[in-house]
Amino acid sequence: MKVEQKGGRRQAALLAAVVFMLSAWGLAAPARAAEIPETVIPMGRTVGIKLFSDGVMVVGFSAVDASDGAHTPAQDCGLKEGDIITHINREEVDSIEEVQSVLQEVAGQSMSIRALRDDKTIQLTAQAVQCSSDGQYKLGAWIRDSMAGIGTLTFCDPDSGVFGALGHGINDVDTSRLMPLQSGSILYSEVTNIQKGEKGAPGQLQGAFQIDRDLGELYANTDRGVFGTLAGEELTQGLEAVPVATRSQVHTGAATIRSNIAGDQVQDYDVEIVRIYPEGENDTRNLMLKVTDPELLEATGGIVQGMSGSPILQDGRLVGAVTHVLVNDPTQGYGILIETMLEGA
Template structure:
């Protein structure tokens, strides 16, 4: 009986000791050591937690990549791959892979821009009923053409604008024939027959569709690369105002815009910048992509960014911290200004994803002028500790002082700028 009591006591002590392991400081420190560190050459030093053990550097490249400054601090020597190894009694107990990328900088913009998009084909934005001799009907609905569809071709001929459609409709009506229409719906492309009908009121052949071939709006440019002239803006996709679907573009342009007034945001009602397109300086650049991460293209000319005209390093999503930051945006005319914000939350992302940050406007001047984040502010670059970390994208409707941001590395990726390119080349070799 006494022996069983001792055995049970030892068992309880071992159980308590085992359950206590996760709460021990050395164990917690061990768990806090990352498996992977990725950063840029010639920027910040690398700091890792200390375990009270020796730390060694092992390079996986021919050249020295990092150098120890102390037990837990390292400096970058050259781009490449390396390892930081924690050792206890000469035995490795933890390995940290280190990837040093080539130094990379962009110019943060903050300029207000006008955006002109030309759709791919023509976009179906609505149906209308025709008064025909056989009653009221919409030929397009009968042909299973839906709002949000894109008309790519008619009778095998590419359609690029609304004016391209009318001659086909008139000719088919006169001939009493149906049109062979190529439709794109989401990722599917198919053909359908669409027969124009005589409208008894106007004495014209019609197909019962409202269509659109362009869109325009304002936003903010986030960055541009002074070497390649590639840029990114808005931080989110441009959708059609009627269909609410992303606009597939054929091409597009951006121009300067000047802020004339601002409608302040209130709870439940987002505010808005009112701007005027400025065409005196011609087109700023082209638009080649409209994606969930913004609009992208190439500049025709260098931009004058005033006091923010110097290239600035970027931060990866893993380097963004909660706390103070700045945004660059325009609230009057075309002057880019800097305003205070707080990063409330940031999620390190291994793969491209939107809404990686939550930020809150704290600057009294900006709050007084706008009430917080307003339409037209999307794309305003976010800067923290001297680095471009992302862009403002969305406002919280019930709290206009707060909203989402997207990490800069995903916008660069969409712009066709691969910050990992040389590092990947070394891995492949």
């Protein structure tokens, strides 16, 4: 397989982090409370997030130059972008290095490939081609096995240590498919710079995270957020829990968002909830927000990439999290209701 290490495990250990896009990127959950908690701690703290996939995702194709011409074995066997390869000849593969090793062992022999496509298992037969330039056997597919970036924590349940972040899933940047999670963790991070948002050009928080400072483990990557458990009380020390709002308690009008736009400092900023969408109209875009805080508008232009997950508070309750920015108006964006997000946890 022609493999470009896009987001490979070795590249996931980055000090300079990229930011999860607001337009978005499982292990079995550990034992935790079966019911939605009545109170949680609103966070608003950015963290580094690294994720390793369950299997390897096909993100593109290219021809393999062999002695008898160019070949496209990955496409010829029926693989498509977004497919998740889990086994080759019954051998489980979870990393780029494992795929490379199996291909060299099989060489030019016919092989079976088991993959997931739209949550269904498919079985394909392929034959790798020996590349004339380096002698390696390849299938002509670009694959990805991990991602890393910065995101914002939304809440933590003080009793169980369960946390939620982003308010949307982590999707592959090439295929827009939800990355299947094998393992992952959150890391200490600091915001080092802001690219201000403008009409037609969403801004972003830029920062760095410490690869040797794990703060918790991930157990799920869903369309309602990423979830995990904190390793200790470093992030929650001194913070107080607040009631969780139900949909019926959320109303249009003044609210605040809690965000970390400089260093590791968290601050509340004024916003207005301008619309609440009917239940079922959009499961993850439940609210429309408008930033009204002069300080935040001056610093970021409104909502920027990396702020997704920032908790929304109203009337002393946690009501939701920021999820998306409007590209043509960075002062406005969408939010997910906290009860919707907690159901995903």
